[in-house]
Amino acid sequence: MSEKNVLTGAVMVVGGGISGMQSALDLAEAGYKVYLVEQKPAIGGTMAMLDKTFPTNDCAMCTMSPKLVDVGRHLNVDIITNAEVLGVEGEPGNFKARVLKRARYVDEDKCIACGRCAEECPVKVPSEFDGGLGTRKAIYKMYAQATPNAYAIDKTKCLKFKNPKACGKCLKVCEANAINHNMEDEELELEVGSIILSPGFEPIDPTPYGEYGWGIYDNVITSVQFERMLAASGPYQGHVVRPSDHKEPKKIAFIQCVGSRDVHRGKSYCSAVCCMYATKEAIIAKEHVNGLEATIFYMDVRAYGKDFEKYYDRARQQYGVRYVRSMISSVKELQQSKNLLIRYLTPEGEYKEEEFDLLVLSVGLKPSSTAKKLAEAVGVELDEDGFCRCDEFNPCSTTKPGIFAGGAFVAPKDIPETVGDASSAAAQAARVLAEARGTLAQVKEYPPEKDVSGEEPRVGAFICNCGINIGSVVNVPDVVEYAKEIPGVVHAEEFLFTCSQDNIDRIKQRIKEHNLNRVVVASCTPRTHAPLFMASIREAGLNPYLYEQANIREHASWVHQDNPEAATEKAKDLVRMAVEKVKLAKPVHTSTFEINRKALVIGGGPSGMTAALNLAGQGFSVYLVEKEPQLGGNARLLKHTIDGSNPQKLVENLSGQVNEHPLVEVLTGTEIIEVSGYLGNYKTTVKTESETKVLEHGVVIVASGAEEAKPNEYLYGEHDGVLTQRELEARLEDGMLDGVKNVVMIQCVGSRQEGRPYCSRICCTHAIKNALTIKKKNPDVNVFILYRDIRTYGMKEKYYRQARERGVIFIRYELEEKPEVNAVGDTLEVKVNDPVLNRQLVLDADLLVLSTGIVPRKDSEKLSRMYKLPLNADGFYNEAHMKLRPVDFAADGLYLCGLAHSPKLINESLAQANASAIRAVTLLAKDRLESLGIVATVNEKWCKGCGLCVNICPYGARVIDENRNVAVVREVLCQGCGACVAACPSNASQQNGFEKQQILTMIDAAIS
Amino acid sequence: MSVPEQKMDSEFEPKIVGIFCNWCSYTGADLAGTSRIQYPPNIRIVRVMCTGSVDPMYLVRPLLEGADGVLVSGCHPGDCHYGTGNYKARRKIAMVKEVLKQFGIEEDRLWFRFISASEGNKIGETVSDMVKKLKELGPNPLAKKWQT
Secondary structure: OOHHHOOOOEEEEEOOOHHHHHHHHHHHHOOOEEEEEOOOOOEOOHHHHOOEEOOOOEEHHHHHHHHHHHHHHOOOEEEEOOEEEEEEEEEOOEEEEEEEEOOOOEOOOOOOOOOHHHHHOOOEEEOOOOOOOOEEEOEEOOOOOOEOOOOEEOOOOOHHHHOOOOOOHHHHHOOOOOEOOOOOOEEEEEEEOEEEEOOOEEEOOOOOOHHHOEOOEOOEEEHHHHHHHHOOOOOOOOOOOOOOOOOOOOEEEEEEEEOOOOOOOOOOOOOOOHHHHHHHHHHHHHHHOOOOEEEEEEOOOOOOOOOHHHHHHHHHHOOOOEEEEOEEEEEEEOOOOOOEEEEEEOOOOOEEEEEEOEEEEEEOEEEOOOHHHHHHHHOOOEOOOOOEOOEOOEOOEOOOOOEEEOHHHOOOOOHHHHHHHHHHHHHHHHHHOHHHOOOOOOOOOOOOOOOOOOOOOOEEEEEEOOOOOOOOOOOHHHHHHHHHHOOOEEEEEEEOOOOOHHHHHHHHHHHHHOOOOEEEEEEOOHHHHHHHHHHHHHHOOOOOOOEEEEEOHHHHHOOOOOOHHHHHHHHHHHHHHHHHHHHOOOOOOOOEEOOOOOEEEEOOOHHHHHHHHHHHHOOOOEEEEOOOOOOOHHHHHOOOOOOOOOHHHHHHHHHHHHHHOOOEEEEOOOEEEEEEEEOOEEEEEEEOOOOEEEEEEOEEEEOOOEEEOOOOOOOOOOOOOEEEHHHHHHHHHOOOOOOOOEEEEEOOOOOOEOOEOOOOOOHHHHHHHHHHHHHHHOOOOEEEEEEOOOOOOHHHHHHHHHHHHOOOEEEEOOHHHOOEEEEEOOEEEEEEEEOOOOEEEEEEEOEEEEOOOEEEOOOHHHHHHHHOOOEOOOOOEOOOEOOOEOOEOOOOOEEEOHHHOOOOOHHHHHHHHHHHHHHHHHHHOOOOEEOOOOOEEEOOOOOOOOOHHHHHOOOOOEEEEOOOOEEEEOOOOOOOOOHHHHHOOOOOEEEOOOOHHHHHHHHHHHHO | OOOOOOOOHHHOOOOEEEEEEOOOHHHHHHHHHHOOOOOOOOEEEEEEOOHHHOOHHHHHHHHHHOOOEEEEEEOOOOOOOOOOHHHHHHHHHHHHHHHHHHOOOOHHHEEEEEOOOOOHHHHHHHHHHHHHHHHHHOOOHHHHHHHO
8 A cells, every 4th residue: 555545544623612522522532533622611511501491301410411521631632722723734544633722821731720829810801701790811721621621821810921020920829830921822733533523602792773772771691601500500599690799680571583594684594593592591490480471572482303392392381381372572771670571572473571581582503713724724614604515415525624613603503413424534534544543543552450458458558639639628747647557458558640740650659668558538529530540550550440539528528618627537437438339349340341343223224224324434344124116215205405405316326335335235025023132233124025034233224204294184195186295296307387376384283283293393384495486486376385483593594584585475363263164065164263463364275285204214112112212202213312312222232313213304314424434434444342341240159140230221231041040240341330239129230349348348437 | 427417306306318310419419519608417328330229228328217208319311321220210119109108108219310411510408408407307306216
């Protein structure tokens, strides 16, 4: 191979929000080196600012912080903060990126994030992170869980940069000597094979909307500010209060579409997330303030995503959030009360006024202010709205080969779509670099492990001062003396900073000197630092699980600052608890096992074929099983997308590729009849007309699709003039519009009502697509669309506008007043109550087209039983986590994509398909799979084989060995929750690192 | 636990054993630290991966051995890292409370709370409230018996 063809097994990911983090983790796990380039001093992006997330009201930081830790700690992810891409040269496989890394003025490696510098810093500035509601200092950490966990100096605000002789207070208090005002900017050159761009979005500035009074009236805030207000860790500690008088509001209003769906002053597109985040904020606010009234002023409620409609229903029915369809005419502040008087126009044409004491503006999303510069530096094109131009049927691929885009850089989108796209972009990059996988990824090497079995515990206790963070409150020398007296402790010592490299080396030295076989560090939280210390003792030849950490900073010195005596006593107790626990610690050896590297993809539509091709492109063999005789799924019946691409060509192209690819075995006309095995080693029995055979594979991607719902109302099947949107699409293709003068379409047929409560997401777009085709063919045909809310979310909004411009007439109806359809010979008569005119309209229709929505496949229950896949209430498959694991099932090795997940457009399905492929590769790329350390174990002598643990395990990691009648743990599936330990009536179950005796000993130590 | 303990009820300092899940409440207690939220020093927190792993013994034993209260804290409903461990804990604790009554231990000595990773302030408030409540209840009667 010539040198030119050697690909670089590294990827640069630009933008460290949830999108960039996901791309980075997927690639690093799949065997690539990743440079995560972030413009701010910490990664986390917008999601870190959120209080809760819709539609589950999950706490954003709770779900996100494990990912922050994973990214921060990953051996193959280099986080480069305060950085900007200056330029990119080269070609796919071999790019050179020039990156400017601005000086942080704080050494990340030395900073221990104690915050003393910020306490001393005299410069207060509004905090961007808190939307200006709170303040930060000139030296600051963006947020509590910031990664990297280090402070940074805002050069524009620091006094010392204005006058070198001034201030310097931070320097005096920094015990770690981490601050250096002379640090210089650096220019880095990164050699990477591919690039992923995910600079995210920014909220639209509401200043131009003077009529809403933001920046003028005290009690008008943006949704971003409100989010920070709701956050327990925010500037108001989660108290909902009016900025003017800090009193709890009684009546709060939200105005939707501020800056969105506005051709003249704002953005013409729909921002896709505001309806749901306003709903969420209204619900959470009502939970915070007893008796709060919340009103949302809107145009259409776009609850189009998975489980969104249910959330919207709950907001109205359970929480009493009031939704008012309206146009806002003005907002005035009342002088005395600082309340806001909102004047609005109802759909019936009436003006109304109502007083509120707090107004939240639901501001839309716009491209990040750095997007344009980044696009120029990298050489990719943006669209007319400033988002990244991507190929509809090749999701995440920019106009420049080898460079991909993820997240809200491509279009406004919610978190699950962002995470899915981020994985999709990673999948695309990994496909380009398949040959170079593993070439630059590092693997940690350790010396042989010392056998300590049979030895009496010899514990070393290292007590940290953490500069003065612990030492200024807790009497550390006293704790050291105390520790020395605890039976089993053979050495105790204090350190200024235990985590500094010289002291880590000292710990290793003490292990040798004193022949220690257990180590306790009393310092900060084990959540962030235990991995470091565990790795360190492993480097000294001890099993990493012979370690315990006492948290005497977060749980003692920092929370009992005014009570040094009690804090010291508590620190002693915590050290004793840790020592007693570690004395019972046993070495833990993770088990590794071989896996079958073949994948099974179920479903041969565009999703399944795309997933199969991505896997094959990355070098993995795939079985592609389709139960129909031909590939293509639903896409075979679609003629064009609203953006103008041709699904027929897509199917032709994909099926050609899968049929030709040597690593893909296509099995059409094939049904799955039986499944055995588990992660890494599945045996799936399939049946064709002629034979039955067993497929052996390691992972499964479910891309089994969904179906168009068939209506049972509005004379469907009884009158020739009544058809579904898909049937109309076929008919339009054939040009059969002769003699048709009036077309009436009814939306939400069978959807968003009892029996099928969810929204099918695509029907509004589908109807408008067909309406535009009709108007294009013959502008004289009248098209009426009877709708409840028009849900042309995101960039599809422009087609809604086009349709209105071209004369398509939209008439709204309420669920309680559905249209009435009667046959009149060959034609039909549709009666509908027009709320604008407030009278009944009678429309003559030559064609009545029903938008019927999407329903799960009838056989999904069967598949769900065989692979133990959860279904949601609507019958679609349930992913592991709605927000952050959109294409994973809860059990490892099982993934999903496309319509099987929920209704969606083709390009959205394709992105999920790629995403599911890279998620699978994160397993398949490993030499062997390794279990967690903290897995459950079974003492077979005591196990009675009752099976309680089998039932309680959420991961299918417990089975009964029928021959011996004992429970066994499939270690690779166990996630270490310990539920089985608590469930076991015979004390036969234990969890490594959290054995019952260890916990009880700690408890005893705590109260003795 | 070496919290100063005196005969007078007004000077009584309750001993609390905390059992917190790794993902939400323990992280929340860390946040209380980072945010410098001050609360009474009466609690010793034991970290478990999930409240779903809490064995009834973890609750009964400290109360029999003389702790004045046990505070179990996990993720909010729907937020459990492992799906439903917090619900399992909730059921178990309801059961243990019934058992405790049989021993003559007030059920208010055993608290179960949902505290998320972002609720550092709630950690502080909860511990303060519990200390206050336990001071009202006075020392654990079982501990008293053994000390006399």
